[in-house]
Amino acid sequence: MQPITRSTTIRDVARLAGVSVATVSRVLNGNHGVRGPARQAVERAIKTLNFEPNQTARRLSLGKTFTLAAIAPFFYRASSVERLRGLESVFSTSAYDLVVYNVETIETRDRYFSELLRPDRVDGVVVISLSPDDAHAEAFERSGLPVVLVDAVHPRLPSVHEDSALGGYLATRHLIELGHRRIAFICDELNAPLSIIGSNANINRLAGYRRALSEAGLPLDPALFREGPHSKRLARGLARELLTSPNPPTAIFAVSDTHAMGVLDAARDLNLRVPGDLSVVGYDDVEVAEYIGLTTINQSLEKSGRRGAELLLGLLDTPVDAPTGESVQPGSESIEVTLVVRGTTGAPLQRG
Amino acid sequence: MQPITRSTTIRDVARLAGVSVATVSRVLNGNHGVRGPARQAVERAIKTLNFEPNQTARRLSLGKTFTLAAIAPFFYRASSVERLRGLESVFSTSAYDLVVYNVETIETRDRYFSELLRPDRVDGVVVISLSPDDAHAEAFERSGLPVVLVDAVHPRLPSVHEDSALGGYLATRHLIELGHRRIAFICDELNAPLSIIGSNANINRLAGYRRALSEAGLPLDPALFREGPHSKRLARGLARELLTSPNPPTAIFAVSDTHAMGVLDAARDLNLRVPGDLSVVGYDDVEVAEYIGLTTINQSLEKSGRRGAELLLGLLDTPVDAPTGESVQPGSESIEVTLVVRGTTGAPLQRG
């Protein structure tokens, strides 16, 4: 049984135009070595037959897939979607298709890292918010595929990442400048299995927090440090612990807006006024942050996606097999972060 | 100049196993017609060479792309992302890759609709929150590609959509049952150019609103109807108009949570207590809704994506060229909607 409609091929065009397939192919690919009459005949035939070259066949013969992969915890981290948006805006103007691979667990991450990284699957990969370990990085390099990390770093791979230490520093300094002296820090669990997923942003933000404190000559009080899963509800519990302790903080810097919302919940539970009794700073500047008036750190997530995409396209133009044998610089870059002051921060009230 | 690493092909495997490529291919595809010894030799060779068949070549010879497309206004409508999540969860367990095409304008929509709908590009398409017109629908059918609409409908195409009329009805009836008599309705601009993008959910929700009113014997007051762009800020203005009118509503049903947040802003501006002075119902149950305690309609967005994906996979198994000539039923289905009562609705205060 034959297919009802056989799609028109380059040979049909060649026949109609009275030339060889090679000539048609040359016209299709903008090759200059085709003279007027032949070129016109081919163009007319293409138009007549409404011919469009078969992508799959092109891919096979060119040995390229014209496909790029984005691997990310898209739904586990709201920020991934914003970054994806940046990727998409760049790739949609290129010849590449964007295939998304969502990672929810370490198993899926590892599966994608090993299954996808074959030149016959994709031409390049953007990894978002997932930190590859050394074994992964080596596998990436062996595959010969261009890989760009976004919101993650590895010494041997190009990346785009926000300067998390700076973000942590800016948030903390803001609170210090307002007059706060006891500033708590709430972050994701630093050693949880899930922290393998996710970049080491937490650690860097913590580093920024510490630097700001030490610059101001403030002590680092372990009693003001809490870690817990990326969840509003659990952050609420942590905040409650902090706020009901003997010597509570007057400000809390949360490592994400999600955490920060939990902190605000806790403050409401305890009838604390924000920012009078408690100042709160979040991180990410997700959409809700503006609505609830949360002071936070903006990382221009979309921009990071865009830059990552641009970096990858750059790598695609300059293939790995550099004739000199000198490997190209990984070329990491960082995206600026800015403090967005809204209504949840203010000077601490003087206590009795 | 030759490529540094030629990937291993099926012929390498055949040579090592001492069989023909046909036999290797049969083993790869689980064909039963290969006897013990040959089969084992092939399996050993595959393992030894760490062979993985080239996807592109398979695609070409099978005439399938193993790729599905999702076309949606991903970033213009937050709900698309939730639905995408549903799609992804289904497709990730299938043999298909998911390529995303983001639509921001009518031009990109039309471009994707015409460029993508070729059998050599994808094997199937899910269209999210974009209503195709008759010309599009016809083009879809001509392409022979399975297409499933999610959050959109067309008489000649299979679809998964929420019962928007029911949602509108439930929201309104809830308010009526609480004792409200003057219930306003705020929705997207019904005739704006952008309404071509987007499904006709607004109209159906309005229909549900009307039905609930008429069932309760309440009049439909045009003074209580407002339309404006999908924007919190503009909804705030519309709500202010309503609330400062001579005979203001005691409740407002907004067609999206975004609109509802604008309404809440307006209430705060006017020092109206919610729900004492004003009850508010939204629509969508986006993530923030829970945080701000908004009563709203939940449409299980993710589920609609999942069902759409399942529908598409079903269509892929039963090719279009049905031998009987009897075309398969479009098979639309609707997803249940539920009312989620939170803190923004209550009985109206008795007025002096």
Place this chain on the structure above:
DNA sequence: CGGTAAATTGTAACCGGTTTCACCATGCAA
């Protein structure tokens, strides 16, 4: 106008799988 270089064009061999069809080796009945 002959001769050579340069530009066009066509033939056929790729890319790496799948699959038809012919062939050969069995197994079983006559």
Place this chain on the structure above:
DNA sequence: TTGCATGGTGAAACCGGTTACAATTTACCG
């Protein structure tokens, strides 16, 4: 033992493009 059905196997033809290489034409020179 022959005859035939059965089923495993391989050679080669696909799928629909690109491109190396050879053949042909054209351009330009003395």
